Amino acid sequence: MMRTLLSTLALTLVATAAAAQVGPPTSQRTCGANRQLVMREGAVVLDTGPSTYARFVKNGSECLVDQFPEPAWVPSSNNPQCFIGYRCKDGSDDF
Known part of the structure; x- marks a missing residue:
């Protein structure tokens, strides 16, 4: 029983670590591939x-x-200023 529990825990930790890894930099993917990744995931942290x-x-x-969405551009393999989506910016307290 203990062996099964430890095996399950080990597999969970490995799967979690793999999911947390960031892929290649945006400059190594095309503009379309970067944009598609953001659209598919909804929110993503990129290098x-x-x-x-x-x-x-x-x-x-x-x-x-x-927060409010602000347009964001990143370098990509085929476009130095690729519109990728938005970044969330803090709203101002000043009125």
């Missing part, structure tokens, strides 16, 4: 450069209540 990561969303419904 945008050396030690640089950002969260991109397909629309404002993926942002928190006090």
Whole structure:
């Protein structure tokens, strides 16, 4: 019983670690492939450069209540300024 439990736990940890890995940088995929990934996932963290990561969303419904969607561009293999979707920005408290 204990052996089965440990095996299950080990498999769960391996699967979780694999799911958390970030794929290749946006500059190594085409603009269309980057955009398609964001549209398919809804919200995704992507590698945008050396030690640089950002969260991109397909629309404002993926942002928190006090945030708004702002258009986002990333470098891709075929376009230095590829529109990928949006980034969630904090709203201003100033009125």
